[in-house]
Amino acid sequence: MASFRHLILLLLYCDGMKTETTPSPQSDPVITTRKVVSKGQNQVTIQELAILKPQTIELSCYLTDIPNNPPYLTGYWTKDGKGIVNSEETVNRTNEQYILKKTFDILAKDLGNYSCIFKEIQTQVTFVLDVPVIKDKRDKPIVSYTGDSVVLACKLKQTPNTWNWYKANNTEKGLISVTANPLNYKIFINGNETKLTVLNLTEEDSGKYICSAEFDIKPSESYIELKVLSYIEPLKPFIAIVLEVIVLVTLIFLWEKCNKPQNDNISAGENELCSEQISKLTRDDSNGVENNTARQRKLEH
């Protein structure tokens, strides 16, 4: 019995040893490699890499077409502009190519711009390691009205684990939960896109809404601004324009009527037929304007 117990303890111990000796990171033992080829000297190349989960990644810079083909070059790595200690290496020429590689363990705090720099030929290749960025943001706020509903959407190329929506109040974020407010919010998630529908809008619903794509390594966020207006807002210019139209129409008719008596006075000695027609015209006009709705309906039928 005791030996059996010892055996189990030994096995557990060995197991523990095994987990201890395997190198971190915790998830993927597979190393991803990314390579960029840079031709010539005095080149600056930028490559964006979307990192979804913590991983070990090997970044390679391949240099070709270097004039004079020196037998070796020295290169070093920087992160976010700061040199990485002990990263300087001498690269020998192999088949007209110079290859510089380095392996990095990437966790959330390790995301940034990694560059391999070759001093002699002033060539630099930058790898931008970041979570996928949500593009097509509207820089203007979305406008809607009280009582109406509005749809806010976010989309990515990659599919995150899940999407979360937050409402920002000054500096804090409040998670929007449909179960807590089923009457006000609806969230639709379909793989790489999400839609938040805000119902029964009120003025307090104005503000910044943040959609957050949750990845293993770090969430990727984007914000949309919502502005809720009351109905009075557009009514103001509308009523202003309608008043202007009414004033114009009144002025036009008044001006015309004012000219008619002048005509009558001047043409008193002239055609009686003329003044009769003029007064008939004014009568026709006013009749037409008043009765046209009824007649119009009749004619259209």
Next chain:
Amino acid sequence: MEKPQKTQEEQQSSPQMAAPDGGWGWVVVGSLFVSSALVFGLIRSLGVFFVEFVQYFGESAQAVSWITSIGLAMQQLMSPVSAAASNVYGARPVVMMGGFLSGLGFILASQATSLLHLYLTMGLISGLGWALIFTPTVASVMQYFTLRRSLAMGLGFTGVGLASFAFSPLFQYLVEAYAWRGALLVLGGLSFNMIACGALIRPLGKPKVVVKAENSTKLNKCSSLFSRICEGFELALLSHRGFLTYSVAITLFNAGYFIPYVHLVAHSRHIGFNEYQAAFVISVTGVADIVGRVASGWFSDLGRMRMQHMLVVWTGLLGLSLMLIPVAVVYSGLLVVSVVYGFCAGAMTPLAFAVVPEIVGMERMLGALGLLQLIESIGGLLGAPLSGWLKDYTGMYTLSFIAAGSFLVLGMLVTMTLPYFWSCTAPPPPSPPMKKSQDESIEDGLLKQTLSSNSVPEILCPLDDIPYSDKE
């Protein structure tokens, strides 16, 4: 206070329909300017709203584009109704009603909760309003001018071009500030301005049908309503050879005219120019269009050539330039061809309307305009889908441009078969004689000829001559 004196003089010399050719006429031209801006300029700039509708209602772009199709179709189909109403009530109340309806359509649209509501409000109601505005306003301008008719029409139509420039940024701003609902509400208010435009159209004489009813006391009350309607619609025109020829020609013009507006941007992008270059091509075409309208109107009023000949020249050039567009692969070449296209397209527009009284006479011009719009809508309905199908079938825009150009050339050929086309001097009355007609005896001879060949008795024909001979 010169203006009221002028109107008084005009009204003294014109018991029925005279053309003042100035004075208040220019105010009516201004009314046409604003109306065409608020109708066609507005329609052309509605693209800003479509993006919002697609997002809000979740419908496809094609479903949303039906809104303008319905609106335009209503505007053209209801033209005869609008012309008939103007024949009965006069232009002023009809245009004012149209302004009210077009504004009402947009105000109701701002409350829409489904795409169907938009079809009914922006499409049907506003479309009907636009029909009630456009035809009578155009007819009124033509009534107010004889000598400078084309120039007046050209100036009036520049409203469309200028509005297309100004409205796009304005609508964009309205949508950003008030969302599409508020923006539609404000647009409805803007459309109400056309009521004021209608108020400006002072009647020159009594509406035609009213005068006829008063003059012919023989007809009793029952048949007078029916005959009023028939005359209002000018159905007798359908047996007039000149009118039929011209309506075929204008249908063909319509089939080809709008295609480049739709396809030019896509074509420029297709052959490799970037967004800004393509947009510049369109802007240049738009400016050439505006210049063409005014220039052609001014030139045609100089009287060097007959209006019908000028129309043939412009449409021929337009057809040729359209067929040359696919040939231009260099950017500068495309710009040149587009300028020529824009200029000819603009040049053709005032003439296409101004030539109508020459063919059918001042008397029946209003009804003719209404019927023409109805018939030419067939061209529009056929032209756009055909060119779209050609593009889908061949993958390039070449064939659709060539088709558009050939429609225009065909229309030009049909125009050449108009009656009295090949005579170098005066067109026949009952249209107003042109300045070039030196010999009055030739006119009288032609007048007698047409009177005998005319099937519809023109009661007012002798009266028509009096103001025109006064003008001479």
